[in-house]
Amino acid sequence: MSQAKRVVLVSRPVGEPKASDFRIEEFAPPSPGAGEVLLRTIWLSLDPYMRGRMSDAPSYAAPVPVGGVMEGGTVSEVIASNNPGFARGDIVLSRAGWQTHAISDGKGLAKIDPKLGPVSTAVGVLGMPGMTAYTGLLDIGKPQPGETVVVAAASGAVGSAVGQIAKIKGARAVGIAGGKDKCDYVRKELGFDDCLDHRDPDLAAKLKDACPKGIDVYFENVGGAVFEAVFPLLNTFARMPVCGLIAQYNDTEAQAPKWAGVMMRNVLTKRLTIRGFIVFDFAARHGDFLRDMSQWVREGKVKYKECITEGLDSAPGAFMGLLKGANFGKQLVRVGPDKA
């Protein structure tokens, strides 16, 4: 076997992560001990939450230690097994992180059924991002027919699913994305009713035009300027599931939103619901999610797009790009071939 490779965190980024915050190391491919399996990474998923793991600010999960392997979800192949639960050739969902090979005792591994779709979807539309969209929108946002749902990063893994599920539920879906190509894709391919460019200096006015009946559900995954544009348009009883604030992840100082002074007053007078969540809070909904979402994907009601970079070495650059919206679709790193 050739050398294995991993990406370690060299330093906690201040502001935007830089290439020098990461180091690519070679290491001897590990051997599985008793009860363990050796995994080969096929797909590494890159997701905005990883910016949080690079920081030691308090959060719902511990940070990656400096010198440690970057965390991440992977689609991996079992290439050696001393664990009766897994056989060579099994494709599994794992938290193997940013590396070509990893050892696992089998805990937390989930076999992927290749019949449900391409295995990469296990970290995309049929995985954590898809389930984040599904549970946040349906269990917190609860869109009703005729209501208006707004979501940013609308061509991304979570946002694209949010808008398409909103349409399935009979709501009006308005996306926000970066640039004309993404907006065209969101409107024409994904079937959102409208999509606006967050770089448009006139975003607030255009969003108002795109939401003539106001906003009933704002699926918050970006924060920043989009939140500023959305907030005054929220209707009475609007719901705001909050799963991310990507536009603020690189902030070195906390920025109070423009609406900070009137926010609680609006919560009161409009009876808003603002609720933070992470996908694991809705673990009990995994069966419902997989049933509905795989059916919607098969029927063509939920489409998805992947943005693939090649080789583990590309991961730091791809991640830095993800935080700036350079990706177009679900960001994946092809670490190894589908079949070894």
Next chain:
Amino acid sequence: MSQAKRVVLVSRPVGEPKASDFRIEEFAPPSPGAGEVLLRTIWLSLDPYMRGRMSDAPSYAAPVPVGGVMEGGTVSEVIASNNPGFARGDIVLSRAGWQTHAISDGKGLAKIDPKLGPVSTAVGVLGMPGMTAYTGLLDIGKPQPGETVVVAAASGAVGSAVGQIAKIKGARAVGIAGGKDKCDYVRKELGFDDCLDHRDPDLAAKLKDACPKGIDVYFENVGGAVFEAVFPLLNTFARMPVCGLIAQYNDTEAQAPKWAGVMMRNVLTKRLTIRGFIVFDFAARHGDFLRDMSQWVREGKVKYKECITEGLDSAPGAFMGLLKGANFGKQLVRVGPDKA
């Protein structure tokens, strides 16, 4: 019949309401037309929400017009009736406002059953304030046994009920009130586990000591300094029903809370739920409320205190005092005798 009296809004207050924002007028007692009743006010309820009605900022209800009679809930006696639904002598809950007499077509009047308790409780513990506490705490706050519930204005109509219901549900209740007498009452008479003085310059540190396991439910009815002290103590999955912001009602400029810059980040990482409501949102729960609350009052599990001023002329002053916490208990104006 002697002259009738009413309090009209002369001007929209800037900051704290002043005596000159109100005018007391005499008027000829009106006569009920076909289908109408004439009401005599016994009790006028004074409540913090009235500050909102004096302002023309957007809210869930229209403002009182300048020159119009101040709005308010009353316990009134039917003293003449051309409406088959009401007889002379009926005691009704009405929105007759700040006046001694009013005409009603019967819509929105609810007969009060004097067997449930003193009729004044229909605008107190068995009325809107009690139901605000009941629905906000139980339907949004959802306190679990062993959790910690914090509420301010803890000797007031809403706060006192919140803490006592929290105790009934097995939670730890920590109140915040203004001054030693109120705090003693909240602890000793109402049975809260602790009560802190909001004027204490060390409030944040003392609140932390009073909530060794953090805060799971913060029933928000005041905003301001109490919110500042509470926010960093909120636990993961904490719930924050928001029914009022009395500490901010007289603000002439929107004040961003100290935590504004990190508020959404905390919503995300702690998966907080912040939800505004008004009692009318839970109208369907009125039967449950009346059943439970009247039983708890009869059993002595929920106690209440009334702060009574005499005569309609006292209403403006009592209301100005209410906004500063001068009242001790549910603020009522005795406009007329129980029996004419």
